[in-house]
Amino acid sequence: MDGGFPDQELFPREPALVAPGAVHLPAHLGTERQAELLAACRRWALPPAGLRTVRTRGGVMSVRQVGLGLHWYPYAYARTAVDGDGAPVKPFPDWLGEWAHATAAAAARTAAERTPGDAAGPWEPPAPGEYDVALVNFYPEGARMGMHRDQEERSPAPVVSFSLGDSCVFRFGNTEGRGRPWRDTELRSGDAFVFGGPARLAYHAVPRTRPGSGPERLGLHGRVNVTVRVSGLDLASEHPPGAPAR
Numbered sequence: 001m002d003g004g005f006p007d008q009e010l011f012p013r014e015p016a017l018v019a020p021g022a023v024h025l026p027a028h029l030g031t032e033r034q035a036e037l038l039a040a041c042r043r044w045a046l047p048p049a050g051l052r053t054v055r056t057r058g059g060v061m062s063v064r065q066v067g068l069g070l071h072w073y074p075y076a077y078a079r080t081a082v083d084g085d086g087a088p089v090k091p092f093p094d095w096l097g098e099w100a101h102a103t104a105a106a107a108a109r110t111a112a113e114r115t116p117g118d119a120a121g122p123w124e125p126p127a128p129g130e131y132d133v134a135l136v137n138f139y140p141e142g143a144r145m146g147m148h149r150d151q152e153e154r155s156p157a158p159v160v161s162f163s164l165g166d167s168c169v170f171r172f173g174n175t176e177g178r179g180r181p182w183r184d185t186e187l188r189s190g191d192a193f194v195f196g197g198p199a200r201l202a203y204h205a206v207p208r209t210r211p212g213s214g215p216e217r218l219g220l221h222g223r224v225n226v227t228v229r230v231s232g233l234d235l236a237s238e239h240p241p242g243a244p245a246r
Contacts, residue, residue: 015107016185017114018172021123021158021199023107024185028192029162033099034218038164040093041136041224044068048087051138055083062143063206068092069133070231075152077133077233097131100160100228107158107194123196126157126230133231139168139223141211147171147178147203155232158196162228163187165220167213173203189214 013026029037044066045051054061056074069092070077071084080088104125111123133153137145150159170193173182182203187193195202209223 015110017111018183018185018193019174019195019199019202020115021111021197022172022195022202023110023193024187025103025107025110025192025194026188027190028103028106029190031190031215031217034164034190034215037162037226038218038220038224040096041138041164041226044090044136045138048085049081049089050084051136052081052084058146061145062140063145064138064140066090066136067133068096068136070233072133072135072152077152077231092132092134094129096134096226096228097129099162100131101125101128103160103162103192104158104194104196107160107192107196111197123156123158123200126155130155130157130230131160131228134226134228137225137227139166139206139209139225141209141222143222144208145206147173147205149175149201149203150227150229151201153229153231153233155230156196156200157230157232158194158200160228161193162226163191163193164189164224164226165214165218166209166211166223168206168209168223168225171205171207172199173205175199175201175203178203189218189220 016024018024051064051066054065068090071081071089073083080086108125167188170185170187171182
């Protein structure tokens with residue numbers, strides 16, 4: 001994006017192919033872009049349709065969440081915060097879609113470089129303007145997210161994730177179930193993670209964060225994750241349909 005910021009370590013982290021179709025882009029957002037995204041997240045978190053606690057069939061999530069473009073709730077999308085204050089969801093910003101498109105394209109290049117033969121290029125980045133929904137997740141100290149997969153969308157376009165604040169352990173698994181095999185990757189502030197193609201419906205989780213590990217200059221206590229997606233749903237519909245429950 002804007003070149004990232006220098007890693008405070010001897011050897012800078014390199015982009016990595018975590019699984020076929022899943023790419024880690026370290027330090028993808030530089031200092032200014034991280035601050036810009038965090039400022040936007042703080043605006044989005046305000047009511048109406050602001051940050052709320054999510055209740056699933058398994059209980060109350062320790063991660064708090066706000067949606068953009070459409071409101072995600074277990075396990076569908078709606079135009080209003082149906083499990084919150086009922087207000088219309090905040091609009092999805094074009095600039096965030098542009099960031100996601102550029103990030104997906106960078107990840108596709110990395111995947112092609114690291115995948116031999118005809119398997120190179122496990123996805124085609126969606127056209128500019130196709131990204132239309134996002135979930136903003138706030139992880140306070142001690143928060144976690146269990147194994148799940150992003151399956152309420154009707155588009156196979158890659159999911160793009162941006163991390164801010166505290167580092168976390170990001171567990172990326174397989175498409176068959178919540179068990180092994182999986183691979184753990186440390187995501188730090190400014191990192192991006194993209195999964196599409198054969199990895200689009202892979203299970204993934206955040207088993208723990210590392211409190212106090214975020215950059216002090218960002219002024220964030222905890223972790224924020226912004227996940228950008230192509231819904232494949234009709235945003236003009238009064239009640240966009242959701243996918244079947246897990």
